[in-house]
Amino acid sequence: MTVLQPDTPTETEAKIVAAAIQCFVRYGARKTSMADIASAAGVSRQTLYDSFDGKDGLIRAAIRFVTDQNLQKVREGVAGLSDFADQLDVYFQHTVIESFELLQTAADMEDLMAGHNAAGKEEIKASHQRHEALMTELLIPYAVPLKSHGLSPEAQAHYLIVVIMNLKYSAQTRADLDGLLATLKTGTLSVLKG
Numbered sequence: 752m753t754v755l756q757p758d759t760p761t762e763t764e765a766k767i768v769a770a771a772i773q774c775f776v777r778y779g780a781r782k783t784s785m786a787d788i789a790s791a792a793g794v795s796r797q798t799l800y801d802s803f804d805g806k807d808g809l810i811r812a813a814i815r816f817v818t819d820q821n822l823q824k825v826r827e828g829v830a831g832l833s834d835f836a837d838q839l840d841v842y843f844q845h846t847v848i849e850s851f852e853l854l855q856t857a858a859d860m861e862d863l864m865a866g867h868n869a870a871g872k873e874e875i876k877a878s879h880q881r882h883e884a885l886m887t888e889l890l891i892p893y894a895v896p897l898k899s900h901g902l903s904p905e906a907q908a909h910y911l912i913v914v915i916m917n918l919k920y921s922a923q924t925r926a927d928l929d930g931l932l933a934t935l936k937t938g939t940l941s942v943l944k945g
Contacts (some may be wrong), residue, residue, distance in 0.1 A: 760816075764788050768816045769851050776857045780871065796799055807890045808869035814874040816821045820844050822885055829889065836940055838889050843915075847881065849930050851919040880914060883908045893943045900942055911939065 760768065770792035774783040785806060789796045803809045821868035828841035890897065897907055914935060922928035 761802075763794065763798065764812075764817075767794060767799060767802055768809070768812050770849045772813045773819065775810075779857070780806075780868075785809075805866065810868070811874045814871060814878055817850075818878040818881055821849070821882060825885060835889065835893065835943060836857060836936065839936050839939065842889075843887070843936075844929060847915055847919045847932065848925075848928065851922060851925065854919065879912055882916070883912045886911055890943075896943050902942070906940075907942070911935070 767788065770782070771788045774787045775790050777783075777786065785796055785799055788809065789799045792799070799809075803812060821920045824845040825842050827846060829838045832838050832841065864906075883905075890904035890907050893907075894904055897903060918928060918931050918935070922931055
């Protein structure tokens with residue numbers, strides 16, 4: 752089975768994963784068939800199975816691909832930014848807001864949010880760990896004010912990612928999401944000021 756690594760998919764694998772993502776959003780992962788994905792990708796079912804070990808492999812690859820893309824956008828967006836407020840805005844845009852907007856177009860939002868099955872849930876957990884690692888990096892310069900509140904960059908990153916990942920699923924509207932993110936940002940910045 753091919754495991755899609757950051758920045759290493761073949762052209763065919765990338766095309767298949769992009770098609771799988773479109774199908775999962777359009778029909779829901781549960782209702783998407785391998786034939787749907789093969790058709791959308793313009794490849795044979797045999798090519799699909801040669802590249803990925805069934806739907807579980809594709810679900811994992813799709814989640815990993817989206818995570819890779821989002822984290823890359825954040826890293827590029829925060830490059831050169833020293834203010835955590837600006838870094839949070841970039842993070843919110845590329846991980847929460849864009850995901851929220853995509854989920855709003857999904858045929859089966861509950862299916863996508865839950866990760867569909869055990870393989871998807873495992874990959875979502877791994878994705879959240881990668882998000883926590885990036886957030887920890889962004890919070891390291893604030894270790895002293897965090898410590899004054901009995902926190903560490905790792906603890907604050909864990910808290911932020913748990914909250915952030917749930918906001919995109921629980922917000923009712925984009926305005927609701929924006930308000931929740933503003934509240935989270937204000938609270939976080941107040942902690943970082945010491």
